Amino acid sequence: MRTFGRGSRTKTPLPLAPARIVAVGGGFGGFHALRRLQKLLEPERVSLTLVAPTDYLLYSPLLPEVATGVLDPRDIAVSIRQTLRRTRTVLGHVSSIDFGERTLRVEGRDGITEVEWDKLILAPGSVTRQFDIPGxxxxxxxxxxxxxxxxxxxxxxxxxxxxxxxxxxxxxxxxxxxxxxxxxxxxxxxxxxxxxxxxxxxxxxxxxxxxxxxxxxxxxxxxxxxxxxxxxxxxxxxxxxxxxxxxxxxxxxxxxxxxxxxxxxxxxxxxxxxxxxxxxxxGVAPSPLIAKLDLPTEKGRLVVEPDMTVPGVPNVWAIGDAAAVPDLALDASKPTPPTAQHAQRQGVQVAKNVAASLGVGESKPYFHKDLxxxxxxxxxxxxxxxxxxxxxxxxxxxxxxxxxxxxxxxxxxxxxxxxxxxxxxxxxxxxxxxxxxxxxxxxxxxxxxx
Missing domain, CATH: 3.50.50.100 (FAD/NAD(P)-binding domain)
Incomplete structure (x- = not known):
């Protein structure tokens, strides 16, 4: 038995090769999922990869203060490489995902990269909602x-x-x-x-x-x-x-x-x-990536179970603005609102659920009372x-x-x-x-x- 992390004890035997966990999206959901996974699982147990268009977490609630010059833009851009030191970062946008082969295609400035995964966390976030209004x-x-x-x-x-x-x-x-x-x-x-x-x-x-x-x-x-x-x-x-x-x-x-x-x-x-x-x-709309996956959606957000797994697709979870996570604390028939507060906490819980799929800890449904x-x-x-x-x-x-x-x-x-x-x-x-x-x-x- 070995001790790892903050007082946690991992009794599950180590695998022959580390499981490849890939998170798509460097927003609140993906960032906090990987951050918690670094604490929960040893380097010998998993390799962590983040696919995102930038190498920083943007604390978007403070963007108005950047617009007024009160805050320097760098104040709300948290370096992913410095914070998630065990995580490999692949810069670019995911253009397609092959769930059968467990690969995803990333288009970056330097060309196209193929990333393989054993466990996939989809957290591509949202974009500004556009309407078909002239001009x-x-x-x-x-x-x-x-x-x-x-x-x-x-x-x-x-x-x-x-x-x-x-x-x-x-x-x-x-x-x-x-x-x-x-x-x-x-x-x-x-x-x-x-x-x-x-x-x-x-x-x-x-x-x-x-x-x-x-x-x-x-x-x-x-x-x-x-x-x-x-x-x-x-x-x-x-x-x-x-x-x-x-x-x-x-x-x-x-x-x-x-x-x-x-x-x-x-x-x-x-x-x-x-x-x-x-x-x-x-308003905002789910990332355009979701529409390319040919999976069930609810108002553009990917349908998921209460534990954030994607139905019918093994070893895939989805969180944040792009996922319709049932709001068990308020109304299970409706998804949680697309806020940073929920994305962050879903990231923490999905990390625990992914770890549980590897034999470490227990998987639980997402439950959070809005602060x-x-x-x-x-x-x-x-x-x-x-x-x-x-x-x-x-x-x-x-x-x-x-x-x-x-x-x-x-x-x-x-x-x-x-x-x-x-x-x-x-x-x-x-x-x-x-x-x-x-x-x-x-x-x-x-x-x-x-």
């Missing part, structure tokens, strides 16, 4: 990748800089309105936090411009839903709406985008909004519902930031984020347009492939 794919920018967040920040700065120097002529005034109008689609977490934090940020750096007052910038938040932040309930949703409205943000509910061009957005109620900035945060939801509205404002307790204002802001520090996967990331938050409180805001991301690389259609 959106060509003109809208999402907020789901570092490239998008960095571009949006630089783009907004560039629009305001250009507006500041326009001549006071009819043509100049018309162009000024376009450049000073920001339209955000989606009043969920992404859209609401983006508008709230970006509006607060622009107000704080208004001295950058000679002829622009913060009130000159028009912020428009639109959504087909009847409420802002519906996940938090009517009371907190109204609180968030009141905060934004008091700051001058226009909120148009039960309306969406009918079409878009480079200089305007037409809403479904016929309103034409002159704007050169369209940010798309209207609650938080939304940072910039400044000292926030709304939160930890463990079902509604909070607002500075207290909610504190809870939101505390939760993010808790959820960040490494101590180094926590220190960097906390330090930047401290600097943003006591030092002048950083206002530099580095212009490092091409506009075409931050379009929704382009970002889906990152």
């Amino acid at each position: 959106v794919a060509e003109n809208a920018h999402g907020l789901k990748t570092l490239s998008e967040a960095t571009f949006i920040r630089n783009h907004v700065l560039a629009q305001l800089d250009a507006a500041d120097s326009l001549p006071d002529t009819p043509a100049g005034r018309a162009e000024r309105i376009e450049r000073l109008t920001v339209v955000a689609v989606g009043a969920g977490y992404t859209g609401t936090e983006f508008v709230a934090q970006m509006q607060n940020w622009v107000k704080g750096i208004a001295t950058r411009w000679a002829s622009i007052d913060p009130s000159d910038v028009r912020w428009l938040l639109v959504d087909l839903a009847p409420a802002v932040l519906p996940e938090l309930g009517d009371k907190l949703g109204k609180e968030a709406m009141d905060v934004l409205t008091a700051r001058g943000v226009e909120i148009r509910l039960e309306v969406s985008v009918a079409s878009a061009t480079a200089t305007s957005v037409t809403l479904t109620d016929g309103t034409v909004v002159p704007s050169r900035t369209l940010v798309w945060g209207a 609650g939801l938080v939304a940072d509205l910039g400044g000292f404002d926030g709304v939160a519902k930890p463990l079902g307790i509604p909070l607002k204002g500075p207290v909610a802001k504190f809870v939101a930031r505390s939760y993010h520090l808790y959820a960040l996967p490494t101590a180094a990331a926590r220190v960097r984020v906390a330090t930047d938050w401290l600097y943003s409180t006591i030092l002048p805001t950083r206002v530099v347009n580095l212009d490092q991301v091409r506009a075409e690389d931050a379009l929704i259609a382009k970002a889906q492939g990152q």
Whole structure:
């Protein structure tokens, strides 16, 4: 008998050759699955491989703070190679999977690689949900990748800089309105936090411009839903709406985008909004990989059992935004929501279940009671519902930031984020347009492939 990990004892005999465990996707699910497997199973028992388009875990809930320059992009990009030291990383996108031969095809920058597996964890995550709306794919920018967040920040700065120097002529005034109008689609977490934090940020750096007052910038938040932040309930949703409205943000509910061009957005109620900035945060859709697998799906998400195994396909598990994992804690007939909170915890549980398939430990169904939801509205404002307790204002802001520090996967990331938050409180805001991301690389259609 040998001892391994944090006090765990592995009595199962070692195999003749290590089992090849492959995880597809380096988001919360795949990252935490491999991290836990490193603790549960010896190197002699398994070899671990991650297939992902990037070599970092992106802590996406803090992307709005990257867009406002409060956080450096590297603060929320956790190095996979440094954290998962026993895991081999293959960079690229999975284009196909052969379940019979237990191989998958990876298309990367350096060509095509074939990866063999004995146990497969599918955690490819999600992409920004697209709709067949004229002009959106060509003109809208999402907020789901570092490239998008960095571009949006630089783009907004560039629009305001250009507006500041326009001549006071009819043509100049018309162009000024376009450049000073920001339209955000989606009043969920992404859209609401983006508008709230970006509006607060622009107000704080208004001295950058000679002829622009913060009130000159028009912020428009639109959504087909009847409420802002519906996940938090009517009371907190109204609180968030009141905060934004008091700051001058226009909120148009039960309306969406009918079409878009480079200089305007037409809403479904016929309103034409002159704007050169369209940010798309209207939900997410499962990774396009799922549609290629020819397996049963539920609203695009892969159907799985409560223990996250894929029915009819031995030695395959699926988790996260791309899997319809039954929500046993709330309603087993519905899948868990596509949140980082569930993906992370599914990753931990699937690691235990994969280990159990190798004779180590016991497999169990996924069960997690939601810890609650938080939304940072910039400044000292926030709304939160930890463990079902509604909070607002500075207290909610504190809870939101505390939760993010808790959820960040490494101590180094926590220190960097906390330090930047401290600097943003006591030092002048950083206002530099580095212009490092091409506009075409931050379009929704382009970002889906990152």
